Amino acid sequence: MKKQSIAIDMDGVMADVEAHFINWYNKEYTENLSKEDIRGKSESKAFPVDGIIKKYANSARFFETAPVMDGAVEAIRRLQKNYEVYVVSAAMEFPISLTEKRNWLKANFPFISWKNIIFCGNKSIINTDFMIDDHPKNLDPFKGETLLFEAFHNLKVKNHSRAKNWKEVLDFFEI
Numbered sequence: 001m002k003k004q005s006i007a008i009d010m011d012g013v014m015a016d017v018e019a020h021f022i023n024w025y026n027k028e029y030t031e032n033l034s035k036e037d038i039r040g041k042s043e044s045k046a047f048p049v050d051g052i053i054k055k056y057a058n059s060a061r062f063f064e065t066a067p068v069m070d071g072a073v074e075a076i077r078r079l080q081k082n083y084e085v086y087v088v089s090a091a092m093e094f095p096i097s098l099t100e101k102r103n104w105l106k107a108n109f110p111f112i113s114w115k116n117i118i119f120c121g122n123k124s125i126i127n128t129d130f131m132i133d134d135h136p137k138n139l140d141p142f143k144g145e146t147l148l149f150e151a152f153h154n155l156k157v158k159n160h161s162r163a164k165n166w167k168e169v170l171d172f173f174e175i
Contacts, residue, residue: 005084005128006173007118008076010101012134013149014087014109015066021047024056038152046152057094064100068108071166077111078175086128087112090138092121132169136160147172 011017022033025047038046043053056062079085087105091097098119105112118126123138131142134151139160147169148160163169 003082003084004130005086006079006130006132007086007088007123007126007128009131009133009135009138009149010087010089010105011063011066012151013132014069014072014076015063015104016069017066018152020062020066021053021056024059024062025049025052035152040155041152043153058096060096061100063094063097064103066104069166073109075166075170076109078170079173080111082175083130083173084116084128085112086116086118086126088118088120088123088126088131090121090123091119130173132163 008014018035018038022035022038025031026033029049033047044050047053076085087109089097089101091101101119102114102117105117120126123131123133124141126142127144129144130147131139131144132147132149133139134149134154136148136154136157136159139146139148146160148154148157148162149169150162150164161172163172
């Protein structure tokens with residue numbers, strides 16, 4: 001019997017880029033911004049400096065040094081037992097991220113085959129059974145079942161099933 005498939009986003013789902021953006025911002029501007037300070041704000045309004053997210057996303061070593069989201073490694077290992085798991089990242093917007101994201105995956109998720117890594121520009125081409133993502137813009141056109149991974153910028157979104165963390169992802173898949 002063929003396993004059902006899951007597409008999992010990297011940034012904000014596997015990689016804790018929220019904490020990473022905050023750490024880079026606090027280091028550069030000698031601030032004490034916290035996750036609570038940006039909670040509920042859009043990406044464009046979350047930081048006091050305009051364009052800071054794009055600046056950091058276009059910076060060398062940003063993606064390669066992002067921390068792993070708590071519980072992600074073990075949860076994805078468990079999901080792989082019952083599902084065909086693909087990592088899907090809209091990496092083309094930040095070309096510097098392509099090699100860095102591949103290196104990050106190799107270092108933190110060495111059990112995910114290169115054949116199951118998809119870097120694209122638009123996730124609407126993805127045809128898995130499920131998609132886990134923190135951006136509704138990627139989930140809205142998706143034809144399968146969606147799971148919105150909670151992030152500071154998506155707290156007001158109500159039209160997708162939601163997971164606050166990797167434990168809730170496993171609960172969603174009844175694992």
